[in-house]
Amino acid sequence: MSFRDDVAEFLWTVRRPDGLTDYGPTPGPEHVAAGREWQAILAEHGYACLHWPAEHGGRDASVAEQAAFAEECARAGVPRQLSIVGPDLVGPVLMRFGTAGQNANFLPRIRTGADLWCQLFSEPGSGSDLASVSTKARQDGTGWIVDGQKVWTSGAEDADYGLLLARTGGPGRAGLSVFSVPMSAPGILVRPLRQMDGESKFNEVFFEGVRLDPACLIGEVGGGWQVATATLGRERLSLGANAVGMFKALAELESTAEEHNLLDATLSEDITKLWLRVWLLRTTWERAIDEGAEPGGASFSVLKLLTSETYRDIGDLGVSALGLAALEEDQPLVKRMLVGHAQTILGGTSEIQRNILAERVLGLPRGPK
Ligand SMILES: Cc1cc2nc3c(=O)[nH]c(=O)nc-3n(C[C@H](O)[C@H](O)[C@H](O)COP(=O)(O)OP(=O)(O)OC[C@H]3O[C@@H](n4cnc5c(N)ncnc54)[C@H](O)[C@@H]3O)c2cc1C
Numbered sequence: 574m575s576f577r578d579d580v581a582e583f584l585w586t587v588r589r590p591d592g593l594t595d596y597g598p599t600p601g602p603e604h605v606a607a608g609r610e611w612q613a614i615l616a617e618h619g620y621a622c623l624h625w626p627a628e629h630g631g632r633d634a635s636v637a638e639q640a641a642f643a644e645e646c647a648r649a650g651v652p653r654q655l656s657i658v659g660p661d662l663v664g665p666v667l668m669r670f671g672t673a674g675q676n677a678n679f680l681p682r683i684r685t686g687a688d689l690w691c692q693l694f695s696e697p698g699s700g701s702d703l704a705s706v707s708t709k710a711r712q713d714g715t716g717w718i719v720d721g722q723k724v725w726t727s728g729a730e731d732a733d734y735g736l737l738l739a740r741t742g743g744p745g746r747a748g749l750s751v752f753s754v755p756m757s758a759p760g761i762l763v764r765p766l767r768q769m770d771g772e773s774k775f776n777e778v779f780f781e782g783v784r785l786d787p788a789c790l791i792g793e794v795g796g797g798w799q800v801a802t803a804t805l806g807r808e809r810l811s812l813g814a815n816a817v818g819m820f821k822a823l824a825e826l827e828s829t830a831e832e833h834n835l836l837d838a839t840l841s842e843d844i845t846k847l848w849l850r851v852w853l854l855r856t857t858w859e860r861a862i863d864e865g866a867e868p869g870g871a872s873f874s875v876l877k878l879l880t881s882e883t884y885r886d887i888g889d890l891g892v893s894a895l896g897l898a899a900l901e902e903d904q905p906l907v908k909r910m911l912v913g914h915a916q917t918i919l920g921g922t923s924e925i926q927r928n929i930l931a932e933r934v935l936g937l938p939r940g941p942k
Pocket residue numbers: 691692693694695696697698699700701702724725726727728915916918919920921922923924925928940
């Protein structure tokens with residue numbers, strides 16, 4: 574039996590936790606319990622963190638295997654993991670920058686869903702210009718004290734740990750360091766933000782005199798920019814991988830249009846064009862990894878840009894396929910449209926990806942600060 578057949582058989586026969594849905598890259602508060610249980614089930618059967626090396630409990634899975642797993646999960650209507658942050662971002666970043674003690678402490682708990690992580694990077698005044706973050710971590714004896722504010726932190730309300738980018742020195746990139754933060758530490762306040770789609774996946778996170786012990790530092794003091802860019806590179810890689818789930822979205826779009834008697838020649842042509850784009854993306858994604866492209870490199874900026882904009886265009890077309898039914902409450906295709914637009918912002922906006930391409934690939938002059 575092929576790996577894909579194994580995965581499909583597992584996904585369709587295994588007991589699913591009550592209330593498990595395909596909630597996307599980050600669980601909302603209502604998805605966390607089922608998501609944790611699902612991650613534990615994946616770990617128990619050898620399907621958690623497929624891309625991790627075997628020494629850390631992964632499977633050293635090839636790109637083709639990761640793609641097959643993601644596609645089969647999309648087809649089965651289940652998430653491929655508890656959350657993107659722990660398995661896709663924090664795990665690989667710890668393997669690269671963390672100490673043996675940090676790896677032993679955190680990796681098994683990420684793999685089994687015991688710990689849910691959030692990413693504490695963006696601030697009210699620092700999103701695209703991440704190197705300007707102003708949340709401060711000042712040394713206190715051998716430990717640290719953190720003061721400041723983060724925003725747009727997905728999943729912070731339920732997270733056990735956060736990956737924090739903070740200023741430990743002067744202005745600019747060299748003044749940044751990265752820490753693991755237990756979200757239950759005294760002095761942390763998490764305030765959920767309500768989104769226009771009614772969900773509440775985002776949060777503001779406030780730090781007031783939060784004490785961190787020395788073991789919380791990840792990498793070097795002043796080495797935070799390298800850790801942050803590695804994290805963002807992994808995020809782009811993961812978002813690029815979403816291409817494999819888009820066929821399901823297109824099939825749903827087509828059947829919805831048929832149901833509403835709106836599948837005319839124009840809509841069919843638009844669906845076909847998007848179908849071709851998704852195929853091209855899937856092939857480009859596989860090629861980039863086969864050729865050993867670096868997660869932080871330009872290839873994944875291209876993939877992040879094109880994948881998120883294709884996802885957005887599928888979402889927009891889905892609304893056309895609904896016709897007037899788009900005005901009804903709780904339409905899944907309307908939600909998908911909103912998520913599609915959000916994808917062009919998170920992990921670095923489309924404008925920022927275009928800047929990266931202009932500067933690093935085309936060699937154009939740098940934009941004004
Ligand atoms: C669904 C979602 C989940 C998120 N989850 C997290 C999370 O878990 N943790 C976290 O830390 N952050 C998270 N974010 C925040 C995200 O990283 C930021 O929103 C993003 O980096 C943009 O920053 P900003 O919102 O401050 O916009 P700004 O940086 O203020 O940008 C505003 C506009 O100006 C444009 N712009 C800015 N600079 C330039 C430039 N140099 N050239 C051209 N145009 C420019 C931008 O493209 C954008 O259109 C999430 C965002 C979304 C949408």
